Amino acid sequence: MFEFVVGSPLNIVLILGAVLVTAALLIWVERRVLGFLNERLGPNRCGPFGIAQSLADVGKLITKEDWVPPFADKMPFIVAPVIVPVVMLLSFAVIPLAPGVGIMDLNVGLLWVLAMAGLGAYSAMLGGLASNNKFSLLGGLRAAGQMISYEVFMGISILGVVILSDSFNLREIVEAQHKHGWFVFSQFIGFIIFVIAGLAETKRWPFDLAEGEAEIISGFNTEYSGMKFGLFFVGEYIGMLLLAALIPVLFFGGWYAPFEWLELPNAIISGIFWMCVKTGFWIFFFILVRAALVRPRYDQLMNYGWLVMLPLSLINLLVTGAVVLAQGN
């Protein structure tokens, strides 16, 4: 019962705890790193280097008044913030962290992540719709349009990986990369499209038009306060963590070290170590993107998606399929 087998209670408790703690820490990491990049200090008062800032934030959010506006549609208003963290945590269940470390070994694991990402769109939509506020509605509309558009080629961009590894199972995809080399080289276009679409899917900078502080206050979460807002916030960070863990699994060899001689002696420790290194790299990349890029206009976002990314991902799929077919014969 208490050993490292996929889906054992020990695994479930440890992974759930690690994901939640990391997501809370990420809020502090992001603010601090962004602060340094903007030549300011960021939160540095709570605990050493401000590391307890998230705890203080949680304390503040929980003790705040939990307010539902009288003009809001109550049931969807309360359901909306719960959806995104739940869906993101469910997606995490299929992420393989090391041999034997994970919660589910689903044979349709990759599709499961896409399905959960699709359901995640409801959070922002229902939040915007139920708030009964013009700014929220605009934010919700933007979120819906953006997420259903970018979901399309997020799905198509990883089909190249599926063709090459011959499986939807994330563990088999990692093993296939161990045999054939990292997919980032053979699927470079798919990789670029996946990273951009994934950023849009998590509504992170530069794709946070759904919140667009400059034009629509805070978009879909304008009317939310206290822990309901906190759930949207935590959900976004779990989503960022999920994306940062999914990119290594799909394109950077998962739990295997880049070179054979870099593997640590114990397979599980080595796997977790390398997954953490790769995930950490992508998290810092996302924070750097946030500090470096500006937000596009909404029509630019849509045109870029449908006129550039969709054709590129379709061509990538076609070429990959043709090459695999030719090699097979």
Next chain:
Amino acid sequence: MSLLFYIAAVISVLSTLIAITRVNVTHALLYFILSLISLGTIFYTVGAHFAAVLEVIVYAGAIMVMYVFVAMMLNLGHATIDQERAWLKPSIWIGPSVMAALLLVVLMWVLKDTGAAEMAHTVTAAKQVGIALFGPYVLAVELASMLLLAGLVGAYHLARK
């Protein structure tokens, strides 16, 4: 698995019923989404994993998002709810309920004689679904693709100024 199936089935039937009887369109859509997700669970329990995930991706994740999107654009206020309430008077329900009950009796009569089916007796892999779709059912796939293409061209024509 069997217990999971029955729980999902009960949720599915109940949420569909509630979806029909709601007067507020957003609430009705939410219950409908719940019904689709529980349908996905049912597919999973009988071994159709690929269909289960596709049910959630296509129906709950894409088509219903479109419905909610349209509901957001239409600005349905209290007037619609009152209209809906006027339409869904209790007396309206009598006819459909009697006919549905008759159908239920017929269905139960048919199901009475079939033996108990084993849960998840075969797990259908995604590969088998693909082979079936592009083997014996390739004509249906091609017809569906033509229908979708026609829809796409039509939408483009309507949206073009």
